[in-house]
Amino acid sequence: MSPKTVQYRAGSIIYFEGDQPDNRVFILNSGKVCLKYSDIETGAEIQEFINKGAFFGVKSALGRYPQEETTQVIEDSTVVVFTIPEFEQLAQQNTRVVLKMLQVFSTQLRRIHKTVQNLMNAKVSVSPETGLYNIACYYLKQQRFSQAIYAFGRYLMIYPHGQFAAEAAKNLETAEARLGQQKSPASSFAPGKLPASDARVIEKPARTKELSGAAQQYYQGVSYVTNSKYKEALEVFKQIIEAGLDAEYVPRAVFEVGRCYYFLKMYDKSNQIFSNMVQKYPKHPDLNEALYYVAKANEEAGNRQKAMELYRRLMSLTAPTDPLNRQVKQAFKALEGAR
Amino acid sequence: MQALFQRFARTFKKGDIIFCEHEPGDNFYLIQTGRVQIVKIMGEIEKIVDILNPGEIFGEMAMLEEAPRSATAIALDDVEAFEFNKENFELLLKGNPQIALILIRLFAKRIYDQKRRLMILTLKDPEAKVADVFIMLGENTAPEEGQTEIEINTKVEDIAHWAGMDPAKCKEIISRFIAQGKIAVFPEKIIVKEMKDLVRLVNARRKPKEK
Numbered sequence: 001m002s003p004k005t006v007q008y009r010a011g012s013i014i015y016f017e018g019d020q021p022d023n024r025v026f027i028l029n030s031g032k033v034c035l036k037y038s039d040i041e042t043g044a045e046i047q048e049f050i051n052k053g054a055f056f057g058v059k060s061a062l063g064r065y066p067q068e069e070t071t072q073v074i075e076d077s078t079v080v081v082f083t084i085p086e087f088e089q090l091a092q093q094n095t096r097v098v099l100k101m102l103q104v105f106s107t108q109l110r111r112i113h114k115t116v117q118n119l120m121n122a123k124v125s126v127s128p129e130t131g132l133y134n135i136a137c138y139y140l141k142q143q144r145f146s147q148a149i150y151a152f153g154r155y156l157m158i159y160p161h162g163q164f165a166a167e168a169a170k171n172l173e174t175a176e177a178r179l180g181q182q183k184s185p186a187s188s189f190a191p192g193k194l195p196a197s198d199a200r201v202i203e204k205p206a207r208t209k210e211l212s213g214a215a216q217q218y219y220q221g222v223s224y225v226t227n228s229k230y231k232e233a234l235e236v237f238k239q240i241i242e243a244g245l246d247a248e249y250v251p252r253a254v255f256e257v258g259r260c261y262y263f264l265k266m267y268d269k270s271n272q273i274f275s276n277m278v279q280k281y282p283k284h285p286d287l288n289e290a291l292y293y294v295a296k297a298n299e300e301a302g303n304r305q306k307a308m309e310l311y312r313r314l315m316s317l318t319a320p321t322d323p324l325n326r327q328v329k330q331a332f333k334a335l336e337g338a339r
Numbered sequence: 340m341q342a343l344f345q346r347f348a349r350t351f352k353k354g355d356i357i358f359c360e361h362e363p364g365d366n367f368y369l370i371q372t373g374r375v376q377i378v379k380i381m382g383e384i385e386k387i388v389d390i391l392n393p394g395e396i397f398g399e400m401a402m403l404e405e406a407p408r409s410a411t412a413i414a415l416d417d418v419e420a421f422e423f424n425k426e427n428f429e430l431l432l433k434g435n436p437q438i439a440l441i442l443i444r445l446f447a448k449r450i451y452d453q454k455r456r457l458m459i460l461t462l463k464d465p466e467a468k469v470a471d472v473f474i475m476l477g478e479n480t481a482p483e484e485g486q487t488e489i490e491i492n493t494k495v496e497d498i499a500h501w502a503g504m505d506p507a508k509c510k511e512i513i514s515r516f517i518a519q520g521k522i523a524v525f526p527e528k529i530i531v532k533e534m535k536d537l538v539r540l541v542n543a544r545r546k547p548k549e550k
Contacts, residue, residue, distance in 0.1 A: 041457070092439065092440070102442055108450055112457060115457060116456050119457070131360060136359075147413070151356065
């Protein structure tokens with residue numbers, strides 16, 4: 001099958017605006033054809049001449065929509081007529097044609113989308129920054145913690161100097177802690193005590209102080225970990241440690257480096273990091289968690305006795321109300337039961 | 340060709356956010372397996388805008404303009420999708436020609452839908468706006484055999500949104516339509532008794548074409 005060439009006399013109409021969908025797609029080969037339609041906003045009649053080699057009637061044919069315009073033949077013209085299967089074949093074989101068409105459509109779509117948006121947004125809408133922060137708060141309120149983590153993480157990556165950066169960081173920690181409580185072992189734990197949740201949805205922007213450089217980097221790293229981008233996370237945490245500027249975030253970064261190696265299944269490395277951490281920072285808030293990862297690493301590596309010994313030690317180190325205590329008990333029981 | 344594609348393959352677990360409303364973004368996605376839910380959060384309410392299936396594309400507006408994402412995309416199941424952007428888009432087309440047709444059809448649909456919405460929004464008369472929303476929503480539904488009624492799965496809040504109108508005002512107009520016997524409203528659906536009545540109303544109030 002191949003497309004037909006059809007002659008049209010001056011003054012004829014190929015199709016009328018509003019006609020039921022055609023099964024035909026056209027290309028103007030020679031002559032003069034013009035498209036006539038009413039502008040939706042003003043009602044004014046618009047006339048556009050079709051360029052030689054340009055397609056017309058595509059949207060109506062492919063989408064099965066009524067024709068959007070009347071095509072009037074001004075001078076005697078020749079037109080190539082495709083059936084839908086013929087056009088589909090052409091589209092599959094000729095990327096150039098398709099790209100050009102998509103470019104034309106995307107310009108049309110962009111223009112009309114903008115017009116619609118302008119008419120819709122009569123009221124003042126929030127900025128993207130506020131909008132994103134509000135969404136993250138919504139998920140936290142709904143206790144959908146992994147989604148809250150994603151959204152706060154994205155906020156901190158996009159707006160590290162943002163209006164809500166400090167609150168977002170706090171809320172990210174809260175979400176991670178709560179998620180850790182929900183999930184089974186080998187997920188993140190609260191570093192020390194749980195920070196208070198600050199998940200008010202923001203109507204008016206509040207003045208808050210900016211996060212320090214190290215803090216911003218830290219939360220970026222945490223965000224990477226949440227998205228399983230451990231190599232990227234390692235880079236960021238190592239930078240914090242190397243810079244050595246922030247007494248609060250360096251030890252936390254050390255802990256996170258250990259965790260990243262654990263998640264990368266590099267158990268020798270993670271154990272080494274944790275063991276050094278315990279020596280260097282004997283008052284580190286995440287000591288128990290670190291020990292837990294060492295225990296899990298031993299379990300993964302097949303050192304059952306060592307793992308059980310560490311789990312036993314952890315059970316005596318943690319209060320029964322500590323969620324970590326519960327996880328350790330579960331892990332211990334599982335290991336005990338598996339002979 | 341499969342190997343080429345694996346470069347662009349991304350997986351998401353059920354519940355993962357693929358992208359968030361208001362985020363910048365320049366990737367668009369072609370779903371291979373699983374379903375994706377498109378939602379908008381308005382205050383305390385999360386509204387499902389659409390549910391997309393394998394073979395469908397989303398995020399394409401990012402390809403067209405430098406604008407933040409207009410909605411949130413969440414994996415409804417475990418999802419495998421190809422992730423593309425302006426730069427590798429040509430490569431995508433060359434390797435997978437049937438995508439060309441998916442995209443042309445998608446853009447055609449989007450343009451048509453936007454034009455239809457614009458027709459509603461440019462009506463001056465609020466009653467005509469509401470009536471045209473019903474007409475639009477009923478456009479792809481045929482009445483049952485021997486009946487003139489058309490059933491539309493929608494809520495009053497949705498009507499207000501399409502009409503670009505304050506929900507309270509919209510409710511007023513809908514109450515009037517109910518009193519006039521034009522429509523009947525139920526919790527999850529609205530029934531239009533006689534679509535021709537609404538069409539007549541809209542045509543009477545639509546701006547006459549200038550010559």
